Amino acid sequence: xKSDRMKVVQLNVCSEEEVAExxxxxxxxxxxxxxxxxxxxxxxxxxxxxAEFTMLSTETGKGAHVxxxxxxxxxAEFTMLSTETGKGAHVxxxTxxxxxAEFTMLSTETGLWALVNNAGVxxxxxxxFTSLETYKQVADVNLWGTIRVTKAFLPLIRRAKGRVVNIAxxxxxxxxxxxxxxxxSKYGVEAFSDCLRYEMHRWGVKVSIIEPGNFIAATxxxxxxxxxxxxxxxWKEAPQIVQEDYGRAHFxxxxxxxxxxxxxxxxxxxxxxxxxxxxxxxCYPYTRYNPTDAYWWIRLQIMTHLPAAIADRLxxx
Ligand SMILES: NC(=O)c1ccc[n+]([C@@H]2O[C@H](COP(=O)([O-])OP(=O)(O)OC[C@H]3O[C@@H](n4cnc5c(N)ncnc54)[C@H](OP(=O)(O)O)[C@@H]3O)[C@@H](O)[C@H]2O)c1
Numbered sequence: 001x002k003s004d005r006m007k008v009v010q011l012n013v014c015s016e017e018e019v020a021e022x023x024x025x026x027x028x029x030x031x032x033x034x035x036x037x038x039x040x041x042x043x044x045x046x047x048x049x050x051a052e053f054t055m056l057s058t059e060t061g062k063g064a065h066v067x068x069x070x071x072x073x074x075x076a077e078f079t080m081l082s083t084e085t086g087k088g089a090h091v092x093x094x095t096x097x098x099x100x101a102e103f104t105m106l107s108t109e110t111g112l113w114a115l116v117n118n119a120g121v122x123x124x125x126x127x128x129f130t131s132l133e134t135y136k137q138v139a140d141v142n143l144w145g146t147i148r149v150t151k152a153f154l155p156l157i158r159r160a161k162g163r164v165v166n167i168a169x170x171x172x173x174x175x176x177x178x179x180x181x182x183x184x185s186k187y188g189v190e191a192f193s194d195c196l197r198y199e200m201h202r203w204g205v206k207v208s209i210i211e212p213g214n215f216i217a218a219t220x221x222x223x224x225x226x227x228x229x230x231x232x233x234x235w236k237e238a239p240q241i242v243q244e245d246y247g248r249a250h251f252x253x254x255x256x257x258x259x260x261x262x263x264x265x266x267x268x269x270x271x272x273x274x275x276x277x278x279x280x281x282x283c284y285p286y287t288r289y290n291p292t293d294a295y296w297w298i299r300l301q302i303m304t305h306l307p308a309a310i311a312d313r314l315x316x317x
Contacts, residue, residue, distance in 0.1 A: 006113065014119055014145040019152045026156070030110040111160025114280045115153045117146040117189075118167045122221045124178045124258050128242045129234040129251075135181045142185035147192055154205075161204035165279040166193045170213050170296055174303035177316070178254065197287065208279035212272050213292025213300075214265030224262045231255040266293055 009029070013022045121141045123134060146166055157164060171179060172186030190209060197207035216222050235243070235251060243251075275289035290297060303311045 023152045112156035113160050114163040116165040122182045125234045129238045138181040139185045143188040158203045164207045167210045208285045210289045213296035216265045218267045218269050227258045
Protein backbone atom coordinates (compact mmCIF):
# COMPACT_ATOMS: atom_id res chain seq x y z
CA UNK A 1 0.00 0.00 0.00
CA LYS A 2 1.48 3.28 -1.04
CA SER A 3 0.58 6.35 0.83
CA ASP A 4 2.29 9.58 1.55
CA ARG A 5 0.65 9.67 4.93
CA MET A 6 1.22 6.30 6.46
CA LYS A 7 3.63 3.61 7.16
CA VAL A 8 2.73 0.10 6.08
CA VAL A 9 4.14 -2.85 7.96
CA GLN A 10 3.76 -6.24 6.39
CA LEU A 11 4.04 -9.16 8.78
CA ASN A 12 3.79 -12.84 8.08
CA VAL A 13 2.37 -14.01 11.37
CA CYS A 14 -0.08 -16.62 12.57
CA SER A 15 1.11 -18.63 15.58
CA GLU A 16 0.94 -17.33 19.14
CA GLU A 17 4.72 -16.80 19.32
CA GLU A 18 4.80 -14.95 15.99
CA VAL A 19 1.91 -12.73 17.00
CA ALA A 20 3.52 -11.92 20.36
CA GLU A 21 6.75 -10.98 18.55
CA UNK A 22 4.81 -8.86 16.09
CA UNK A 23 3.06 -6.94 18.86
CA UNK A 24 6.41 -6.32 20.55
CA UNK A 25 7.95 -5.15 17.30
CA UNK A 26 5.05 -2.82 16.49
CA UNK A 27 4.96 -1.37 20.00
CA UNK A 28 8.70 -0.73 19.85
CA UNK A 29 8.33 0.86 16.48
CA UNK A 30 5.50 3.04 17.70
CA UNK A 31 7.55 4.18 20.67
CA UNK A 32 10.48 5.02 18.44
CA UNK A 33 8.23 6.99 16.13
CA UNK A 34 6.81 8.84 19.08
CA UNK A 35 10.21 9.56 20.55
CA UNK A 36 11.71 10.68 17.30
CA UNK A 37 8.83 13.04 16.71
CA UNK A 38 8.73 14.20 20.28
CA UNK A 39 5.01 13.96 19.97
CA UNK A 40 2.73 14.41 22.87
CA UNK A 41 -0.69 12.90 22.58
CA UNK A 42 -3.27 14.48 24.70
CA UNK A 43 -6.85 13.58 25.22
CA UNK A 44 -9.30 14.56 22.53
CA UNK A 45 -6.67 15.52 20.05
CA UNK A 46 -7.67 16.08 16.48
CA UNK A 47 -6.04 14.50 13.49
CA UNK A 48 -4.41 17.74 12.53
CA UNK A 49 -3.17 18.88 15.75
CA UNK A 50 -1.31 16.34 17.79
CA ALA A 51 -2.38 13.08 16.31
CA GLU A 52 0.27 10.50 16.02
CA PHE A 53 -0.69 6.91 15.73
CA THR A 54 0.08 3.83 13.83
CA MET A 55 -1.81 1.94 11.25
CA LEU A 56 -1.03 -1.70 11.25
CA SER A 57 -2.07 -4.02 8.51
CA THR A 58 -0.98 -7.67 8.61
CA GLU A 59 0.39 -8.56 5.24
CA THR A 60 1.26 -12.04 4.23
CA GLY A 61 3.97 -11.18 1.80
CA LYS A 62 7.33 -12.68 2.54
CA GLY A 63 9.81 -10.71 4.52
CA ALA A 64 8.32 -8.14 6.74
CA HIS A 65 9.22 -4.67 5.77
CA VAL A 66 8.32 -1.19 6.64
CA UNK A 67 7.99 1.17 3.81
CA UNK A 68 7.26 4.84 3.45
CA UNK A 69 6.87 7.06 6.32
CA UNK A 70 5.26 10.37 5.91
CA UNK A 71 3.12 12.91 7.52
CA UNK A 72 -0.61 13.10 7.58
CA UNK A 73 -1.12 16.72 6.91
CA UNK A 74 1.47 18.65 8.73
CA UNK A 75 1.92 16.87 12.03
CA ALA A 76 -0.23 13.81 12.10
CA GLU A 77 1.56 10.62 11.42
CA PHE A 78 0.52 7.02 11.46
CA THR A 79 1.49 3.60 10.41
CA MET A 80 -0.48 0.79 8.90
CA LEU A 81 0.03 -2.89 9.40
CA SER A 82 -1.52 -5.52 7.20
CA THR A 83 -1.48 -9.22 6.38
CA GLU A 84 -1.21 -9.38 2.62
CA THR A 85 -3.72 -8.99 -0.12
CA GLY A 86 -2.44 -10.27 -3.33
CA LYS A 87 0.92 -10.61 -4.86
CA GLY A 88 2.67 -7.55 -6.11
CA ALA A 89 -0.39 -5.46 -5.62
CA HIS A 90 -0.07 -1.73 -5.49
CA VAL A 91 -2.39 0.76 -4.08
CA UNK A 92 -2.17 4.07 -5.68
CA UNK A 93 -5.35 5.63 -4.49
CA UNK A 94 -5.88 7.06 -1.11
CA THR A 95 -8.79 8.87 0.27
CA UNK A 96 -8.59 11.62 2.75
CA UNK A 97 -9.33 11.06 6.32
CA UNK A 98 -10.85 14.43 6.29
CA UNK A 99 -9.98 17.43 8.07
CA UNK A 100 -12.60 17.17 10.70
CA ALA A 101 -11.71 13.68 11.84
CA GLU A 102 -11.41 13.69 15.55
CA PHE A 103 -10.47 11.00 17.96
CA THR A 104 -9.74 10.45 21.58
CA MET A 105 -6.62 8.83 22.83
CA LEU A 106 -7.31 6.83 25.94
CA SER A 107 -3.79 7.03 27.16
CA THR A 108 -0.52 8.50 26.07
CA GLU A 109 0.37 5.23 24.40
CA THR A 110 0.56 5.59 20.66
CA GLY A 111 -2.25 3.78 18.93
CA LEU A 112 -2.33 1.81 15.78
CA TRP A 113 -4.59 2.87 12.95
CA ALA A 114 -5.44 -0.34 11.17
CA LEU A 115 -5.01 -4.05 11.05
CA VAL A 116 -5.68 -5.96 7.84
CA ASN A 117 -5.90 -9.71 8.36
CA ASN A 118 -5.20 -11.26 5.01
CA ALA A 119 -3.27 -14.50 5.51
CA GLY A 120 -5.20 -17.46 4.24
CA VAL A 121 -4.91 -20.99 2.94
CA UNK A 122 -7.32 -23.10 0.97
CA UNK A 123 -7.89 -26.72 0.11
CA UNK A 124 -10.56 -28.87 -1.44
CA UNK A 125 -12.10 -32.29 -0.96
CA UNK A 126 -15.50 -33.67 -0.17
CA UNK A 127 -16.35 -34.00 3.50
CA UNK A 128 -15.83 -37.76 3.62
CA PHE A 129 -12.38 -37.42 2.09
CA THR A 130 -11.30 -34.61 4.39
CA SER A 131 -9.53 -35.43 7.64
CA LEU A 132 -10.25 -33.59 10.85
CA GLU A 133 -6.59 -32.56 10.79
CA THR A 134 -7.20 -30.66 7.52
CA TYR A 135 -10.17 -28.80 9.00
CA LYS A 136 -7.94 -27.81 11.92
CA GLN A 137 -5.00 -26.73 9.71
CA VAL A 138 -7.14 -24.48 7.55
CA ALA A 139 -8.94 -22.99 10.54
CA ASP A 140 -5.67 -22.42 12.32
CA VAL A 141 -4.55 -19.94 9.69
CA ASN A 142 -7.82 -18.51 8.39
CA LEU A 143 -9.82 -18.31 11.58
CA TRP A 144 -7.68 -18.73 14.70
CA GLY A 145 -4.90 -16.72 13.03
CA THR A 146 -7.30 -13.85 12.39
CA ILE A 147 -8.67 -13.99 15.93
CA ARG A 148 -5.23 -14.32 17.50
CA VAL A 149 -3.75 -11.37 15.61
CA THR A 150 -6.83 -9.20 16.11
CA LYS A 151 -6.99 -9.79 19.86
CA ALA A 152 -3.30 -9.04 20.21
CA PHE A 153 -3.54 -5.67 18.46
CA LEU A 154 -6.95 -4.49 19.63
CA PRO A 155 -5.69 -2.47 22.61
CA LEU A 156 -3.51 -0.44 20.25
CA ILE A 157 -6.26 -0.07 17.68
CA ARG A 158 -8.78 1.08 20.28
CA ARG A 159 -6.37 3.80 21.32
CA ALA A 160 -6.37 5.17 17.80
CA LYS A 161 -10.09 4.54 17.26
CA GLY A 162 -8.83 2.72 14.25
CA ARG A 163 -9.86 -0.05 11.88
CA VAL A 164 -9.88 -3.81 11.66
CA VAL A 165 -10.22 -5.18 8.14
CA ASN A 166 -10.69 -8.91 7.80
CA ILE A 167 -10.33 -10.69 4.50
CA ALA A 168 -13.05 -13.33 4.42
CA UNK A 169 -14.43 -14.57 1.11
CA UNK A 170 -17.67 -14.93 -0.80
CA UNK A 171 -17.38 -18.45 0.67
CA UNK A 172 -17.82 -16.88 4.09
CA UNK A 173 -21.46 -16.23 3.20
CA UNK A 174 -22.33 -18.98 0.77
CA UNK A 175 -20.95 -22.48 0.62
CA UNK A 176 -19.73 -24.70 -2.13
CA UNK A 177 -19.29 -28.45 -2.26
CA UNK A 178 -15.72 -29.73 -1.88
CA UNK A 179 -14.69 -26.57 -0.05
CA UNK A 180 -15.97 -27.29 3.45
CA UNK A 181 -12.74 -26.62 5.44
CA UNK A 182 -12.37 -23.25 3.71
CA UNK A 183 -16.06 -22.33 4.04
CA UNK A 184 -16.13 -23.30 7.72
CA SER A 185 -13.12 -21.09 8.42
CA LYS A 186 -14.43 -18.12 6.42
CA TYR A 187 -17.93 -18.32 7.93
CA GLY A 188 -16.07 -18.13 11.24
CA VAL A 189 -14.22 -15.01 10.12
CA GLU A 190 -17.55 -13.42 9.20
CA ALA A 191 -19.11 -14.27 12.58
CA PHE A 192 -16.07 -13.07 14.47
CA SER A 193 -15.99 -9.82 12.49
CA ASP A 194 -19.69 -9.14 13.05
CA CYS A 195 -19.43 -9.71 16.80
CA LEU A 196 -16.31 -7.56 16.94
CA ARG A 197 -18.02 -4.79 14.99
CA TYR A 198 -20.90 -4.67 17.49
CA GLU A 199 -18.49 -4.61 20.43
CA MET A 200 -16.11 -2.06 18.96
CA HIS A 201 -18.82 0.46 18.11
CA ARG A 202 -18.61 2.06 21.53
CA TRP A 203 -14.85 2.40 21.13
CA GLY A 204 -15.09 4.14 17.79
CA VAL A 205 -13.29 1.27 16.04
CA LYS A 206 -14.70 0.29 12.65
CA VAL A 207 -14.61 -3.31 11.50
CA SER A 208 -14.95 -4.17 7.81
CA ILE A 209 -15.13 -7.48 6.00
CA ILE A 210 -13.78 -7.95 2.50
CA GLU A 211 -15.48 -10.80 0.63
CA PRO A 212 -13.51 -11.34 -2.57
CA GLY A 213 -15.05 -13.45 -5.32
CA ASN A 214 -12.96 -15.71 -7.49
CA PHE A 215 -9.36 -14.54 -7.94
CA ILE A 216 -7.86 -18.03 -8.04
CA ALA A 217 -5.98 -17.39 -11.27
CA ALA A 218 -4.45 -14.22 -9.86
CA THR A 219 -3.02 -15.65 -6.65
CA UNK A 220 -1.27 -18.72 -5.34
CA UNK A 221 -4.02 -19.93 -3.04
CA UNK A 222 -5.06 -22.93 -5.13
CA UNK A 223 -2.78 -23.95 -7.97
CA UNK A 224 -2.85 -27.04 -10.18
CA UNK A 225 0.17 -28.37 -8.25
CA UNK A 226 -1.64 -27.93 -4.95
CA UNK A 227 -4.69 -29.68 -6.41
CA UNK A 228 -2.59 -32.65 -7.62
CA UNK A 229 -0.76 -32.96 -4.30
CA UNK A 230 -3.97 -32.66 -2.32
CA UNK A 231 -5.74 -35.17 -4.54
CA UNK A 232 -3.08 -37.80 -3.87
CA UNK A 233 -3.31 -37.23 -0.15
CA UNK A 234 -7.10 -37.26 -0.12
CA TRP A 235 -7.35 -40.55 -1.95
CA LYS A 236 -4.62 -42.26 0.08
CA GLU A 237 -6.04 -41.13 3.40
CA ALA A 238 -9.69 -41.85 2.62
CA PRO A 239 -11.19 -44.80 4.49
CA GLN A 240 -11.61 -47.86 2.31
CA ILE A 241 -15.39 -47.70 2.51
CA VAL A 242 -15.33 -44.13 1.16
CA GLN A 243 -12.98 -45.10 -1.68
CA GLU A 244 -15.28 -47.98 -2.63
CA ASP A 245 -18.56 -46.10 -2.31
CA TYR A 246 -17.47 -42.96 -4.18
CA GLY A 247 -15.22 -44.77 -6.66
CA ARG A 248 -12.03 -43.62 -8.35
CA ALA A 249 -13.85 -42.36 -11.47
CA HIS A 250 -16.01 -39.97 -9.47
CA PHE A 251 -12.96 -38.79 -7.54
CA UNK A 252 -10.89 -38.16 -10.69
CA UNK A 253 -13.72 -36.24 -12.33
CA UNK A 254 -13.87 -34.10 -9.29
CA UNK A 255 -10.13 -33.40 -9.34
CA UNK A 256 -10.33 -32.40 -13.03
CA UNK A 257 -13.05 -29.88 -12.25
CA UNK A 258 -10.86 -28.43 -9.50
CA UNK A 259 -7.86 -28.28 -11.82
CA UNK A 260 -9.78 -26.27 -14.37
CA UNK A 261 -11.08 -24.02 -11.58
CA UNK A 262 -7.44 -23.01 -10.91
CA UNK A 263 -7.39 -21.06 -14.17
CA UNK A 264 -10.67 -19.31 -13.54
CA UNK A 265 -11.62 -16.01 -12.01
CA UNK A 266 -10.37 -12.48 -12.25
CA UNK A 267 -6.66 -12.03 -12.91
CA UNK A 268 -6.31 -8.58 -11.48
CA UNK A 269 -6.65 -8.04 -7.74
CA UNK A 270 -6.78 -4.24 -8.04
CA UNK A 271 -10.45 -4.09 -7.03
CA UNK A 272 -9.70 -6.04 -3.86
CA UNK A 273 -6.88 -3.68 -2.96
CA UNK A 274 -9.11 -0.72 -3.72
CA UNK A 275 -11.75 -2.00 -1.29
CA UNK A 276 -9.18 -2.72 1.41
CA UNK A 277 -7.83 0.79 0.95
CA UNK A 278 -11.31 2.22 1.30
CA UNK A 279 -11.96 0.18 4.44
CA UNK A 280 -8.75 1.50 5.95
CA UNK A 281 -8.86 5.10 4.80
CA UNK A 282 -12.38 6.19 4.10
CA CYS A 283 -14.17 8.26 6.71
CA TYR A 284 -17.20 6.01 6.42
CA PRO A 285 -16.06 2.53 5.46
CA TYR A 286 -18.59 -0.13 4.46
CA THR A 287 -19.29 -3.09 6.70
CA ARG A 288 -18.89 -5.48 3.77
CA TYR A 289 -17.12 -5.17 0.47
CA ASN A 290 -17.70 -7.57 -2.43
CA PRO A 291 -14.92 -7.22 -4.97
CA THR A 292 -15.94 -9.74 -7.60
CA ASP A 293 -17.23 -10.23 -11.12
CA ALA A 294 -20.89 -10.06 -12.12
CA TYR A 295 -21.42 -13.85 -12.12
CA TRP A 296 -20.30 -14.37 -8.53
CA TRP A 297 -21.98 -11.18 -7.32
CA ILE A 298 -25.35 -12.31 -8.65
CA ARG A 299 -24.79 -15.82 -7.34
CA LEU A 300 -23.96 -14.46 -3.87
CA GLN A 301 -27.13 -12.36 -3.82
CA ILE A 302 -29.27 -15.30 -4.88
CA MET A 303 -27.65 -17.76 -2.51
CA THR A 304 -28.01 -15.40 0.44
CA HIS A 305 -31.42 -13.88 -0.28
CA LEU A 306 -33.60 -16.50 -1.95
CA PRO A 307 -34.98 -19.55 -0.16
CA ALA A 308 -32.31 -22.24 -0.09
CA ALA A 309 -34.45 -24.66 -2.09
CA ILE A 310 -34.53 -22.24 -5.04
CA ALA A 311 -30.88 -21.19 -4.75
CA ASP A 312 -29.75 -24.82 -4.52
CA ARG A 313 -31.79 -25.74 -7.57
CA LEU A 314 -30.25 -22.88 -9.53
CA UNK A 315 -26.60 -23.36 -8.61
CA UNK A 316 -25.94 -26.62 -6.84
CA UNK A 317 -27.96 -29.50 -8.23
N1 LIG B 1 -7.66 -15.90 -4.38
C1 LIG B 1 -8.98 -15.89 -4.24
O1 LIG B 1 -9.73 -16.23 -5.16
C2 LIG B 1 -9.58 -15.48 -2.92
C3 LIG B 1 -10.97 -15.34 -2.86
C4 LIG B 1 -11.55 -14.97 -1.67
C5 LIG B 1 -10.77 -14.72 -0.57
N2 LIG B 1 -9.43 -14.86 -0.64
C6 LIG B 1 -8.66 -14.61 0.56
O2 LIG B 1 -7.68 -13.63 0.30
C7 LIG B 1 -6.61 -13.80 1.22
C8 LIG B 1 -5.31 -13.79 0.46
O3 LIG B 1 -5.21 -14.97 -0.31
P1 LIG B 1 -4.59 -15.02 -1.78
O4 LIG B 1 -5.65 -15.40 -2.69
O5 LIG B 1 -3.81 -13.77 -2.03
O6 LIG B 1 -3.66 -16.29 -1.65
P2 LIG B 1 -2.07 -16.44 -1.63
O7 LIG B 1 -1.50 -15.78 -2.81
O8 LIG B 1 -1.80 -17.90 -1.41
O9 LIG B 1 -1.68 -15.65 -0.35
C9 LIG B 1 -1.95 -16.18 0.92
C10 LIG B 1 -0.99 -15.55 1.87
O10 LIG B 1 -1.26 -16.08 3.18
C11 LIG B 1 -0.01 -16.33 3.79
N3 LIG B 1 -0.06 -17.41 4.75
C12 LIG B 1 -0.47 -18.67 4.55
N4 LIG B 1 -0.29 -19.40 5.66
C13 LIG B 1 0.24 -18.58 6.59
C14 LIG B 1 0.65 -18.74 7.94
N5 LIG B 1 0.53 -19.92 8.57
N6 LIG B 1 1.18 -17.68 8.58
C15 LIG B 1 1.29 -16.50 7.97
N7 LIG B 1 0.94 -16.28 6.69
C16 LIG B 1 0.41 -17.30 6.01
C17 LIG B 1 0.90 -16.76 2.65
O11 LIG B 1 2.23 -16.52 3.05
P3 LIG B 1 3.39 -17.41 2.39
O12 LIG B 1 3.50 -16.93 1.00
O13 LIG B 1 4.54 -17.09 3.24
O14 LIG B 1 2.94 -18.82 2.49
C18 LIG B 1 0.47 -15.86 1.52
O15 LIG B 1 1.22 -14.68 1.50
C19 LIG B 1 -6.88 -15.11 1.96
O16 LIG B 1 -7.44 -14.83 3.21
C20 LIG B 1 -7.89 -15.80 1.07
O17 LIG B 1 -8.69 -16.70 1.77
C21 LIG B 1 -8.80 -15.23 -1.79
